[in-house]
């Protein structure tokens with residue numbers, strides 16, 4: 001099970017998010033929204049919101065590998 005630490009934008013708590021899937025966008029759609037064509041989704045351990053990595057790990061912060 002893949003996990004990453006992050007602060008949840010929904011409930012404001014910090015925790016270990018669980019990988020819950022991948023979202024695929026057509027290249028044209030991704031480019032139009034300035035998003036990567038593959039976006040990983042993570043689930044909050046506190047409020048169980050499913051959030052995209054774009055929200056959890058903004059580009060202006062380094063993402064741990």
Ligand SMILES: [Zn+2]
Nearest residue numbers: 008011044047
């Ligand atoms: Zn949360």
